[in-house]
Amino acid sequence: MSRITERFTVLRGQGRKALVPYITAGDPQPQVTVPLMHAMVAAGADILELGVPFSDPMADGPVIQKACERALAAGTSLLDVLAMVAEFRRKDQETPVILMGYLNPIEILGYRSFAEQAAAHGVDGLLTVDMPPEEAEPLAAVCKEQGLDRIFLLAPTSSPKRIEQISALGSGFIYYVSLKGVTGASTLDVDDVSQRVAKIRHYTTMPVGVGFGIRDARSAAQIASIADAAVVGSALVKRIEQYQNRPEVIPEEVSALLRTMREAIDATENV
C-alpha cells in the first residue's frame, strides 16, 4: 500500500479529513523548503504537495506564477526538488509527498530516469497539470513500476466518460478542480462542488481531494465536510510572498495559517 493510500485509510478510520498544503519548492529560496515542510507537518498537514517550478505555469494564477519565478531565480531545478524530498525523508518517513507541476522538466530528464529518481528520493505521487489521460500512458506506466501514485485532475467540465477513464488510470486520490479557472481564483460554490464530488464517487472508491479557491479556514472546513481532502495553495504561497525578504520566519508564518485551517476542519468534523 502506498504512503498516500495508507494515510487516507488511517484518516478514514479516525473519521478525519486530509489537509494538503501546496508550496512551490525553492520559493523564495531552496533552503526554506525543507524546514517549511516539517513545520507544515507539525501544524497538521497530512500530505504535502510540492510544486516543481516551471517558467510557464499556464494553469496557475499570478500568485503561483510569481512563486515559480522566485524559485527559478534562486536556481531551483527538478533535481534540486528531488534532493529536497530526500532531505525531508531523513526526519520524516511517514508523511506522503506529491510532486505537482508541468511536464517539460520531466520530459527533458526522461520519464524512466525521473520515475526511478523520484521513487529513490522518497516521492510518493506525481501530478502533471498539462498531461491529461490521453497522453499519460507512457509516464503513468513507469510511475506504476516505481510505485509512484499517479494523481489526475478532474474539472467541472469533465464528462462522465472522462471521470470513468481518469478514475481507472489514476491512483492515490482524485484531485477535483473546484472551478473553471486558474489557481488562486476567488469564487467557490460549495453546493456545486458537493454535487460534483458526489458524482465522482459514483465512479471511484478512491479518495477525492478538492483544490482551487480554498483561501481561509472557513472554506477549508466547508470543503473538508464534502471531500476527503482539502488542497490549499495560493493562500499559503501568498503568505510566503509576504515574507519573502524574511525567509527565516516563513515556516512559522505559513504553518500558523495552516493551523487555523486544521482547527477549522477538525471542529467541523466534530459537529
Added chain:
Amino acid sequence: MPDEKGHFGPYGGRFVAETLMEPIEELRQAYARYRDDPDFQAELEADLAHYVGRPTPLYFAKRWSEQLGGARIFLKREDLSHTGAHKINNTVGQALLAKRMGKTRLIAETGAGQHGVATATVAARLGLECVVYMGAEDIERQAPNVYRMRLLGAEVVPVTSGSRTLKDALNEAMRDWVTHVDNTFYVIGTVAGPHPYPVMVRDFQAVIGREARTQILEQLGALPQALVACVGGGSNAIGLFHSFCKDEQVALYGVEAAGLGLESGQHAASLCAGKPGVLHGNRTYLVENSHGQIIDTHSISAGLDYPGVGPEHAWLKDTGRATYVAISDEEALGAFHALTRIEGIIPALESSHALAYATQLAPTLAPEQGIIVNLSGRGDKDINTVAKIEGISL
C-alpha cells in the same frame, strides 16, 4: 497527416489542463463537422474572395531576381490580403466556426499584432466581443497595431508576466480560456497548440499553397525548385508548403529567426537550435535550458519571437521533408531594404527572414528554375522598428 489524437510522429497531441479537454474536444467535433460542410465552405470561400481579397497575386520579382543572378523569384503576395498579412485567412475561418458553435466572445494572443488585428477585424465584422492578450514589450514595439485593434473595438490586455512577449501572452490567453470556456472561442494564430489547432489552422492557411501551385504552373510552366517561408509558429510556412508536400522534387525551406546569432543564445530558432519538449498544449521543438525551462527568445521581428514551433514542422524536420535554416536580425534587415528599393514592396520583418534566405539560395540555382517566397505580410507595422535602428525618429 496526424493520427486521430493529433500526433505528427511524436509531436503534437493535447497537453492541457483537464478543464480544457472537453472544450477542445467540442472544438474538434465542430471542426470535423464543418470542414466538409458545403454551406460552411461556401461561406468561407465567399469571405476569402470578397472580404480578404483572394486570390492574392503571385508576383515575379524580375529586377530582384536579375540582381541576384540565378533562379526566378516569385513572391506570394499575402501582404495584399485584408489587414496586410496571411493571418486573416485563419481568423476568418475560426470566427465562422465560433459563430456556428454559438460562442459570443473571441480571445487571441498576438506578438507582432498581425494576428490580433486579424482577430479584432473578424470580431468587428461578426459582432463578437474580442479580447487580445499582448506582451507589454510587444505593445511598445507595435504601437500602431495596438491602436488598430482598439479602433476595431477589441480590448488589448498588456501581459507583464515572464518575458512580456508572445509566449506570456499565450499563457494569459490560456488562463482566460480556462476561466470563460462556456462562451469563449480561443482563436490561436499559428499551427501550434493542442489538437485540433495545428491541423485546423493549417487547413485555413493551405489556401496560400493551393493558389501558389496553380499560379506557378501558369507562370513558370513547371513546379518551383524551392519554397521559402519564415517560421515563428509556422502558419504561413505550412500554408504554403501543404499543397507541395507530395511533390518530392520541390525543396521546402523554413526560415527561423537567428536573432543576434544562434551561438549568442539570443534567437528564436527552436528547430535549428532547440530540443523537443512540451509547451502550450503540444509536444514540439522548444528553446529551453538543460532543466526544461523555457528561455527568453530574441528576434528583431516580434512575430517570430516565440520559443516553440508548430508540431507539423517538427515532424517535417525529423523526416527530412523540409529544411530549416536561420537568418539573423541583420540579414533580415538587409533583405527588408533590398526588396523595398528594388521592387517597391515594403515587406514585414518576419517575411524579410524568408527573403534573406532566398538571396542566398537563388544564386545557387539556374535561371529557368523558380523559387516561391511567401511574402507573409507587409512592413508598414515595422517602419518604427527599422527607423529606430537607424536613429531616425518618426
